[in-house]
Amino acid sequence: MITVLGATGGQGGVVTQALLASGQGVRAVVRDPAQPRARRLAEQGVDVVPGNLSDATSLTAAFVGSSAAFAVTTPFESGTDAEVRQGQAIIEAAGRAGLAHLVLASVASADRSTGIPHFESKARIERMLAETDLPATVIAPTYFFENTLGSLDEIAQGTLSLAVPADTPLQQVARRDLGAVVAAVTADPGRWIGQRVEVAGDAPTPRQMAQVITAAAGGPVEYRHVPLDLVQQANPDMGAMFTFLTETGYSVDIDALRADFPGVAWTSFAEWAAEQRWPKPRPLG
Secondary structure (H helix, E strand, O other): EEEOOOOOOHHHHHHHHHHHHHOOOOEEOOOOOOOHHHHHHHHOOOEEOOOOOOOHHHHHHHOOOOOOOOOOOOOOOOOOOHHHHHHHHHHHHHHOOOOOOEEOOOOOOOOOOHHHHHHHHHHHHHHHHHOOOOEEEEEEEEEHHHHHHHHHHHHHHEEEEOOOOOOOOEEEOOHHHHHHHHHHHHHHHHHHHOOOOEEEOOOOOOHHHHHHHHHHOOOOOEEEEEEEEHHHOOOHHHHHHHHHHHHHOOOOHHHHHHHOOOOOOOOHHHHHHHHOOOOOOOOOO
């Protein structure tokens, strides 16, 4: 039995499906077991239990009897300090429950002192974890392909915008491939306990992304670069992240990762884009 925190969310959801596909039993920790997504998990044979990421007592109960747990924290609801408190509760609960393997989601490059607020909060959690003797693995994904789906209205108008130069590679990964990596890690704890695994599946440039979406959507999509200062003014956290992605970038060794996880499909951005339902872009004026 593998316990998955945030099982109805983006990362927890793909991890749950990958674990089920690999034949592992899953206990899903959700805020409200009565919500539709939670009920659908129960219909798949998942043990759905209530829990709060900030409540060590409820998390301890969810971890008891599990051979491993996948835990993800979030700064985007209540801020980075709240995310750190979530990490504290998860680590405390894992210790109380005597959890045999904690798989903690972080973000690629969080260990590089980037100064990005939501990277630094995850780095603080990683440091707290390292100060314990918990058997753990850190899984640190890069940018997700799925982030592009937040731009569907813009794509319908024939544009794709990012605050990354048109010809700068951006390491990314399909969420389902992240799920497959987590399933492989929980299936082989002896190899992965004590390791930090950064995850990326492809590194298209923004211009290449627009070209791929053009082909997949059946209409022209033009790439437009958003100036960093505009992003910084609107959201300092995102401004810091896109400054990092522009000036430094992630540094995942994709070839080595593929060798470590040969059972993962490793979806390219083009393959992923071809599977999506894009709006038909209107011709550029």
